[in-house]
Structure formats: C-alpha cells, structure tokens
Amino acid sequence: MGTVPMDDGDGGDTVTDLDPTDEALSALPQVGEREVETTLRPRRLADFVGQPRVREQLELVLASARKRGVPPDHVLLSGPPGLGKTSLAMIIAAELDAAIRITSGPALERAGDLAAMLSNLVEGDVLFIDEIHRIARPAEELLYLAMEDFRVDVVVGKGPGATSIPLEIAPFTLVGATTRSGALTGPLRDRFGFTGHMEFYAPDELEQVVRRSAAILGIEVHPDGAAEVARRSRGTPRIANRLLRRVRDYAEVRADGVVTLDVTRAALEVYDVDELGLDRLDRAVLGALVRSFNGGPVGVSTLAVAVGEEPATVEEVCEPYLVRAGMLARTPRGRVATVAAWEHLGMRPPAGSAVDFGVVELGRFDQSEPTLFD
Template sequence: MHEADAWTDDGDGVVLSPHPVPTERDVEATLRPKRLADFVGQARVREQLELVLEGARRRGVPPDHVLLSGPPGLGKTSLAMIIAAELGSALRVTSGPALERAGDLAAMLSNLVEGDVLFIDEIHRIARPAEEMLYLAMEDFRVDVVVGKGPGATSIPLEIAPFTLVGATTRSGSLTGPLRDRFGFTAHMEFYSAEELEQVLRRSAAILGVELRPDGAAEIAGRSRGTPRIANRLLRRVRDYAEVRADGAVTLPVARAALEVYDVDELGLDRLDRAVLGALVRTFGGGPVGISTLAVAVGEEPSTVEEVCEPYLVRAGMLARTPRGRVATAAAWHHLGLEPPAQTLGDPAPTLFDA
C-alpha cells in the first residue's frame, strides 16, 4: 500500500490527496455511477468503451481485455464496475500487491465463471511470477499449475472460463511490454475540466441531499485539481461547514469560507503544496534542490511530496523537474506574492527593446 493510501482525511493537507482514503470508501461507493450513460466526463473513452462492449454483446462473447491508465481519482475503478454491470456479469476485484504468488492468481482464475470480469487495481505492481501466469490466462484461457518441487515437479494445464480482465494503473510506463500488449483496448483517463467537475458535483449533491447552488459548484470545481474524487471530498467538507455555520445551502460565499478553513486556496493548493513552494523559494532561492532535501524542509516523506504534491504543481506550471533537482517557476514566486529573480524559469525572455 502506498503511504498516501493510508492517510486519514484530517483536513491538514490530506483533503486534496487524489488517493483513496479508507474511511471514505463507503461514501465513494454510494457516489459511483452504475451505468456508462451516468458516467460524467472522459467522453472519448466512454465512446470507445461503448463500442467495445456493444460489439462483444452482439457477438455473444466476452469483450477484449481492458487497460485503464491515468492519475488516481479519475474513475478507473468506477469504469471497471460499469463494465461488469453493462455486461451483466459478476465482478471479481483484487489488486496487484495482493497477488504475490502465482498460486494466488491461479486460485482466483480457477473460480471464474464464463463472462466474469476480473478487475486488478494497480496492476503494474503485480509480482513477476503471477504476471507470467497471467500472460497465458489472457491469451489462451489456461494456466499451468506446477505440482511438486525439484526434478519431480510436474506442470498440470488447467482450463479456465473465458473472462475479461480489466487492469487499472497510475503508471502505465511501469507495465512490462508483454503484459501491455495483451490488452485489446487501452484507455487513458484525462483530468476533468471545471465544467465536467460541476456536473459531477451536481450529481453527487443530489445523491447526498446537499443544496448546491451553481456559483458554489463552480467555486468547488475550480479548486478540485481536475479530479472528481477531490471534488466530491471538498463537497462533503463544504457541506459540513454549510450545515454548522450557515443555513445548509452551498453558495459561493459559503464555499469560499469553508475552503479557507480547510486551507484550499483559489488555485487548488493546500497547506502542504504551499509549504513545498515556500521552502523551495524562500529557503533554497528557487532551486534546484533534491526531493529528499525538499521533503525534510517541509517535514514530510519524499514519497508524499513526489506522489501527492509534485504532479499538480508541475501541471499548474509552478514547479519543474530538472536533472539537477526541483526548480520553482516564475508562477510559483508570483503565487506566493514574491518577485522572482532575473531569468527565473517561466519568465518571458528579454527582447531587444528590454535591453
């Protein structure tokens, strides 16, 4: 389990983590769409997936194996559940780290019924022996079970029912070539636009019974880092504020006041993001600085800074990774209310008229 996966939502920087929090899984399950038509965003992926599933239904065969890749919190698990629901099949769920031995995978595969959907989350972390067994299962619907040890070991072929494997990964580059090539359809999930996140929020508010005004939805969506999981989490925190300190309706002023309490600024940066930028700019003069040194300066683990903070700061154009270390861009200096030094990364190049 990633360290980020084990955090709790304590409102101190964790509220904007795209990783799932164990205590909120039940709420997430309630908010998940059940059908492809209810899934908001990812229009291209939805269209492609609809064709794959409809074609398989008309032929009366299980669809090709599906690989879903992209950052955490964008709906990969929801899509896996939707695939099973659209096919009217049972869904078997496991994760890459749980499949440490080939025998673990063989036991799961042997229990599949024809047409079942097997969902492996974090498939890039599957153990090598299990991955090699998966090759044969995906292609020929067969596994070879080794019985005994040493010279007397024998391999027994075991037929398994035709199934559809749905793999999810946040690091598609970590997948081996042979495994990636065995997927018939690969979908890459993109970050959501503010308009799409507003649709997600309106749907979630209706399910949760929250009175969400359009201006309040727009404010929350703009601070959600393009991630539905974060948007839903912020909606629940703003709902708490609205019920305790306002009349229960989530309006623009209520949303702004609530997100200020939870240290989420107008660009979607939280306490930890600003601490990283502050250390990089004020302590290290804008960099370059190594990730371990930067993590020590903010009192966090390097993996936390690298996996939770960096992706959004890089995407927001405030931090750059260079061979020498992390560097703050001009946008980072301006966001902190500071004037960047000359020739800071991201500043416009001087022209002849400036000379």
Template sequence: MHEDEWGEPGGGAPSEEHRDRHELSPHQGSGEQEIEASLRPRKLDDFVGQPRVREQLQLVLHGALGRGEQPDHVLFAGPPGLGKTSLAMILASELSASIRVTSGPALERPGDLAAMLSNLAPGDVLFIDEIHRMARPAEEMLYLAMEDYRVDVVVGKGPGATSIPLDIAPFTLVGATTRSGSLTGPLRDRFGFTAHMEFYDSSELSEVIRRSARILGVDLREDGAEEISRRCRGTPRIANRLLRRVRDYAEVRSDGAVTREVARAALEVYDVDELGLDRLDRAVLGALARFFNGGPVGISTLAVAVGEEQTTIEEVCEPYLVRVGMLARTPRGRVATAAAWRHLGLVPPEHAVGAGTGVVVDTEPSLFEE
C-alpha cells in the same frame, strides 16, 4: 484521495490518497464506503467526463455483445481519481456479469492468482487495480490465462515438479494503472483495448459535483459548484471529497446552502486555496522560494526541508505543481517558477523561470548534485 465516487482501491507507495486517508472507527469506515458506493455511476451513460473513452468502451462492449463473444481485456491508464475503478464496475454492469476485485500488490504468488482465476464463472470480470505492481511470477501466469483461458499449476519442487494444466472459464480482465510505463511489454500487449484517462475541465467537474450533491441531498447553488470545481485539481475524486467537507461547514456554520461564499470560507478552513493547492503544496513552494532562492535543489533536500518523505513529494505534490506551471524539474533539481513566487505573494527574482527577463536557469548537472 480515497474518499469518493471515483475512489480506487490500492496501497503501497505514497500516492494522491496518502495525505487524505483518515483514521476511522469500523462504524465510520462502513459509512464512508456506503457513501462512495452511492456516488458511483451505474451505467456508462451516467458517467461524467472522458467522452472519448466512453465512446471507445461502448463500441468494444456493444460489438462483443452483438457477436455473442467475451469482450477483449481492457486496461485503464491514468492518474489517480479519474474514474478507472468506476468504469470497471460499469463494464461489469453493462455485461450483466459479476466482478471480482483485487489489486496488484495482493497477488504475490502464482497460487494467489490461480485460486482467483479458478473460481471465476463464465463471463465474469476480474478487476486488478495497480496491475503494474503484480509480482512477476503471477504476471507470467496471467499471460496464459488472458490468451488461452488456462493456467499451469506447478506441483512439487525440483526435478520431481510437474505442471498440471487447469482450464478456466472465459473472463474479461480489467486492469487499472497509474503508471502505464511500468507495465511490462508482454502484459500491455495482451490487452485488446487501452483507455487513457484525462484530467477533467471545470465544466465537467461542476457536473460531477451537481450530480453528487443531488445524491447526497446537498443544497448546492450554481456559484457554489463553480467555486468547488475550480479547486479540484481536475480530479473527480477530489471534487467529491471537497463537496462533502463544504457540506459539513455549511450545515454547522451556515444555513446548509452551499454558495460561493460558503464554499470559499469552508475551503479556507481546510487549507485549500483558489488553485487547489493545500498546505503541503504551499510548503514545498515556500521552501523552494524562501530557503533556496527558488532552486535548483535536490528532491531529498527539499523533502527534509518540508518534513515529508521523498516519495510523497514526488508522487503527491510534484505532478500537480508541474502541471499548473509552478514547479520545474531540471537535471540539477527542482525549481520554483515565477508563477510560484507570485502565488506566494513574493516578488520573483530575475533568474526565476518565466520571469520574462530572458535569463534561463542553468540545467546542466554538477558533479555533486543529488
């Protein structure tokens, strides 16, 4: 969900922001971007949550600054919306350095990367979002740049091709990935520090929401912040998105104050329930329970049943549904747990996972299973 403080540039395969990107006019788009920029913390001390990562990053930065050296290359890994881009911006700010921002899918050819690297000034920060999606030739050029601050530019083709070494200024590479397992070993090993981002708890999200409310000038009451934080799926990006939508409701249909009652009414309008599930999440669970008796059912069949792309179900819905214990993935397909049945207001069958009957769903794959 690409709208807020911790927003991260990216594209390509459907991801969490896939269902929340709105069609905006150029004027509206610039306004949204200004809001995003205003909500981003500028210093490491202002960053909410991720205490372990903040402590580790602070040691990396202050240690390098104390020695007068260029900091090691940094990799931020974790689900979307947890603050990877914000930390990259903070890192550059703490170093008093300029930052160049790009993304893995944009670096299709080695020449694209070579042009960007050759324009870096000493001490600059290069931020590559979705770094696991870089083209392999560009990634191999990056190896030498990270280790020796040099790139080899190949001129010509065939037997007459020559390699020209090009020195580049010392820089710090900051990579962000939502799929650390997709990174190649040689690239992952060249990062001096890897930070693993964790989901936020309700108290941390409440603090994020209160901070954003102060910046946006929202009259936010404590019970309103708590209500919103419970529905944010552990993600600051979603917290800020919901805060802005609740603010709209409060200003249009109430007196402008965001209380628990106002937050509940607003989020009901926007189809966000008390656990943070939206229309698509409930459609997936409903299809499993009502059409397939709880499963197991193959992912492609489930996608057809709810009218969505398979990748959307896998990358947008499943991670959270599995995390809250409403969906189980088995070799034979997806299964709705007893908690999912109850959340939908249905009575779970005896064979449902977690129904307390002692009956376990058969997880052995069949010959014709998807």
C-alpha cells in the same frame, strides 16, 4: 512460464466479490461516510461524466462483444489517481450483466493467489486488478497464459518428478488499472486488447460531477457554489466529491445548510484549500523552494527534508499538480519555482533566480557543468 505450485495458498482474503446490479448501493439513508464514495460512483456508461473519448471507445468494445455473445477483450485503464478507473471497471461489469471480482496488484504476491482466483471465475466474469503494475512477477507470468489461452498450468510434485497439469479456466475479461503505465512490462501491456488513458477533467465537467453528487447526497448547492468546488478540485472527481462533503459539513454547522459561493470559500479556507486548489503541503513545498532555496534548483530529497515529508510523497502527491499548474519545473539540475509560484505566494522573484518571463531559463545555469542530458 505460467506454472503454479500446488502449495502456494488460496489467497481468498485478497478478493472482493461485487454484484454490479446490487440495489443496496442506492439505499442512501443507510450509507455512512465510508460508503459515500461507493454510492457516488456512476452505475452505467451513460451516467459517467467526462472522458468522452474513452467512453466512446469503450462503448464500441462492449457493444460489439454483446452483439457477438462473447466476453470483450481485456481492458487496461491508465491515468492519475481519482479519475474514475475503478468506476469504469464496475461499469464494464454492469454493462455486461456480469459479476466482478476485485483485487489489487500488491495483494497478488504469489502465483497461487491468482490461480485460485482464476479457477473460481464463471464464464463472462470480470476480474479487476487495481495497480496492476505492482503485481508480483510469478503471478504476472501466470496471467500471460490465462489472458491468452484461458488456462493455467499446475505443477504437481517437486524436483525431476514434477508434472505440469493444464487447468482450463472460464473465459473472462480482465480489467487492469494503473497509475504508472510505463511501469508495466511489455508482454503484459501487449496482451490487453483495449487501452484507455484517463485525462484530467475540465472545470465544467467537474461541475457536472459536483451537481450530480450533491443531488445523490441531498445537498442543496447553488450553481456558483458548485462551480467554485469544481474550480479548486485539481481536475479530479475524487477530490471534487471530497471537497463537496467538507463544504456540506461547514454549511450544516456554520450556515443554513445551503452551499453558496460565500459558504464554499469560507469552508475551503478552513480546510486549507486555496483558490487554485493547493493544500497545506503544496504551499509548504512552494514556500520552502522559494524562501529557503531562492526558487531552486534543488533536489527532491532536499526539498522533502525541508517540508518534513518523504521524497516519494513530494514527488508523487505534490509535484504532478504543481507542474501541471505551471508553478514548478523539473530541470536537469533539480526542482525550480516559476514566476507563477512566486506570484501565488505574494512574492517577486529576485534577480538571479531561475525564472524569466514565467518560464524556467536553463541558459542561466552554468553550462560548463555536466547535466543529466550530457
């Protein structure tokens, strides 16, 4: 475990070096649309909105490490996309006054890619691996030894004459981010000293995010306009920032440039975002489930064909929010529309549909047929 052949390549094009103290990120007039998301990231833990529990725990970990003068334990951040895992990784580096090197799990296909990266780290550096659950198995096994003993084993030669040479690496802090913590192997998960789970944001927290982003971007936004953007952002700061920019576009072109409640509603109607934050694809899924399949149950593959999308898109993009909003239920027999889904589409569930008083009633199914739980 943890050995690297010498001819595995350097993987130099998979890494991004960032200096978290770079003042260039605050040069707003020169920032283009692609750089806006980076500009809106908070720079310090005190500026990070939401996730109070994770912030408090992480603050203790970092403060203790600074007091002892050693790199902090390795950090694992898990949770749905868009909640600030990458921002927290950059904040960790900034709080430690350290450089950060960024890569992703899919980019680390070979152990040599990771070995070259680790050998170039300076003591105290932060290595951020996004989507760490998708890292290749050889690289993951190399990471075990690097995380625990700060060394990697390099194999020189091939066959019976091969020799393993240990290579010391500088003490570093690994920050891993994952949207699927259950996909991590047990040995990798256990090597993280701190695990923080990111939760969806409350509307008042998202309103703070919107107001902060509006101030950075120079957007004049009324309180009711900020609240409306936050309410339709599905509990996700990334979506809130994206909707704010689209509302800004509408306000600049079709209004006086001020984001008010009426301007926000008109803009989001143009961009097919309804009052609950559902977009075109979300409504297409609910519409197919209700109109084509009488509310279900129906399998995700069949539902995906009905809306012209891949099953993975429906399952990973649409379903999490629809389930959380109480409009879709996953049952042993398939996906089922709830009363809330019927009402949101302006329809009433017919007799015999798989809902009862707003809750899916599994007892209405034919219990003589086997289910996944039998």
